[in-house]
Amino acid sequence: MKYNAILFTDISDYFLPMRVHGAYNIAAHLREHGYTVKIIDHQAWLWENHGKELVNLVESMIGAETIFIGFSSTFSRYFGEPFYMKPRNIKPGLKKKDCFPYMLELISRVYLMHPHVKLLLGGQGLQTVTFYEQFKDELDCWIRGLGEDSILTFVRNVEQGIENPPIISDAASPIFDFHNQRNVFDIEDNILQHEVLPLAISRGCSFRCKFCTYPLIGRNSSEEYIRSEESIYSELMYNYENFSTSSYMITDDTFNETTYKVERVLRAVERTGVDMNFWAYTRIELLHKFPEQIELLGQMGMKASFFGLESLYEPSAKAIGKGLGRDKTLDTLQHVKDSWGDTSSLHGSFIIGLPYETRETADEWTKMLIEGETALDTISCNFLGMTSDYIIKSGHTTKTFFSEFDLNKEKYGYKETPDGKWENKHWTWEEADLYAKDVLKSFAERRPYFTWIKSAQSSMACMNLKVTNPELTWEDIHKPINNDDEANEFESMINNSRDIILDMYKEKVL
Numbered sequence: 231m232k233y234n235a236i237l238f239t240d241i242s243d244y245f246l247p248m249r250v251h252g253a254y255n256i257a258a259h260l261r262e263h264g265y266t267v268k269i270i271d272h273q274a275w276l277w278e279n280h281g282k283e284l285v286n287l288v289e290s291m292i293g294a295e296t297i298f299i300g301f302s303s304t305f306s307r308y309f310g311e312p313f314y315m316k317p318r319n320i321k322p323g324l325k326k327k328d329c330f331p332y333m334l335e336l337i338s339r340v341y342l343m344h345p346h347v348k349l350l351l352g353g354q355g356l357q358t359v360t361f362y363e364q365f366k367d368e369l370d371c372w373i374r375g376l377g378e379d380s381i382l383t384f385v386r387n388v389e390q391g392i393e394n395p396p397i398i399s400d401a402a403s404p405i406f407d408f409h410n411q412r413n414v415f416d417i418e419d420n421i422l423q424h425e426v427l428p429l430a431i432s433r434g435c436s437f438r439c440k441f442c443t444y445p446l447i448g449r450n451s452s453e454e455y456i457r458s459e460e461s462i463y464s465e466l467m468y469n470y471e472n473f474s475t476s477s478y479m480i481t482d483d484t485f486n487e488t489t490y491k492v493e494r495v496l497r498a499v500e501r502t503g504v505d506m507n508f509w510a511y512t513r514i515e516l517l518h519k520f521p522e523q524i525e526l527l528g529q530m531g532m533k534a535s536f537f538g539l540e541s542l543y544e545p546s547a548k549a550i551g552k553g554l555g556r557d558k559t560l561d562t563l564q565h566v567k568d569s570w571g572d573t574s575s576l577h578g579s580f581i582i583g584l585p586y587e588t589r590e591t592a593d594e595w596t597k598m599l600i601e602g603e604t605a606l607d608t609i610s611c612n613f614l615g616m617t618s619d620y621i622i623k624s625g626h627t628t629k630t631f632f633s634e635f636d637l638n639k640e641k642y643g644y645k646e647t648p649d650g651k652w653e654n655k656h657w658t659w660e661e662a663d664l665y666a667k668d669v670l671k672s673f674a675e676r677r678p679y680f681t682w683i684k685s686a687q688s689s690m691a692c693m694n695l696k697v698t699n700p701e702l703t704w705e706d707i708h709k710p711i712n713n714d715d716e717a718n719e720f721e722s723m724i725n726n727s728r729d730i731i732l733d734m735y736k737e738k739v740l
């Protein structure tokens with residue numbers, strides 16, 4: 231079959247294959263407007279292991295009606311060695327010659343032999359700028375931000391012979407009817423039975439943390455940003471009936487922004503009659519202020535939460551707009567753990583180098599994390615990231631949006647160093663980086679069979695073990711690991727499942 235659009239996507243080099251929203255969302259929107267779209271997921275693995283077949287497949291799908299081939303880049307690797315989503319693993323100076331050879335062949339063939347087919351880049355990831363710069367001659371457009379409105383503008387311009395600008399940016403996609411969005415994943419997307427899927431209930435965030443670079447922050451909680459109960463129910467039901475999906479990664483910036491939103495999702499879940507598992511970004515202040523949310527979340531099947539706590543030193547947390555205070559934060563976390571049970575997965579994310587934080591204040595609370603004096607199961611700890619003034623001015627970045635800290639460093643006590651990093655009265659960038667790494671190392675060393683695989687988003691990704699072992703439950707997968715045998719068994723289950731899932735997908739798509 232020939233397609234109007236062909237989209238490549240993946241989360242490259244992840245420990246278990248997972249789906250991401252972006253390309254599927256665009257595909258769903260185009261399909262709703264009458265276009266045919268083929269998605270090719272797990273692209274890095276396919277290019278590296280089945281490149282020739284992939285080139286032939288894509289060639290067979292190109293016809294006179296083909297409008298574009300798109301490359302989604304937010305979580306994808308197109309150049310060089312596996313980077314496992316870590317910026318520092320990416321070798322500097324990657325060039326066109328470092329991209330997958332068969333992909334290079336495909337792009338050259340399309341550019342030379344199918345000039346009516348446009349080449350499109352989407353997203354903002356670790357290799358997006360490299361892709362944009364290395365394929366500047368071949369690419370027709372880079373779409374940034376929320377892409378539903380932009381993609382329709384793009385294809386309609388092509389159809390009418392109107393030239394598109396080289397970059398289209400849109401933080402909000404205001405024409406798209408998000409409130410009544412239809413199901414994102416489709417039968418023809420080759421979703422495997424029991425796969426975990428991402429789910430967006432809302433867009434944007436009603437908070438405005440000073441280090442945050444997300445678009446659409448500080449928005450109100452109006453209905454245009456939140457899906458209707460019917461829309462949520464339809465998607466859950468469609469995915470369950472067609473893919474047996476009952477585990478979801480909720481992608482909302484702050485899932486529990488209002489209690490009525492949580493209640494709406496609970497009603498939709500209850501209507502399906504299916505036991506579901508959810509993971510979400512959850513704001514601790516709101517659980518403290520509206521404690522009834524804790525029970526409601528448990529009832530809907532929330533098993534794992536990511537709490538952006540940033541610092542347990544009150545003046546630092548307050549300085550960024552997160553000031554619940556240490557005691558209330560820890561009490562609320564314990565309340566959540568007691569309510570959701572032992573196998574729930576509570577993840578705290580922290581930042582070293584915030585205003586007012588000194589080594590002494592950080593020592594005090596990081597010791598509590600390391601020694602297990604909180605209800606958190608896993609943590610992440612990073613230095614404060616800031617974009618240099620030079621990069622902001624030059625525009626040599628994939629970022630479209632900058633944080634309050636990025637834009638007003640000096641106001642918050644930071645000075646830019648000649649190499650584009652930062653320092654303040656208490657830390658240099660490097661010191662904060664080393665400190666954060668030490669915290670993580672000590673945290674893992676204190677826990678004999680600790681695995682980062684059960685940490686943060688990965689705790690939900692582990693549910694993809696159900697693709698190869700459908701009988702497994704959340705409790706089976708998240709029970710504690712107590713000895714070497716159990717640790718080895720878990721690791722080999724992950725490795726086997728990864729290979730089987732990729733092969734199953736290949737059989738369906740190629």
Ligand code: SF4
Pocket residue numbers: 435436437438439442443444447448483484513538
């Ligand atoms: S850090 Fe999270 S809560 Fe704060 S503004 Fe950004 S998305 Fe919202």
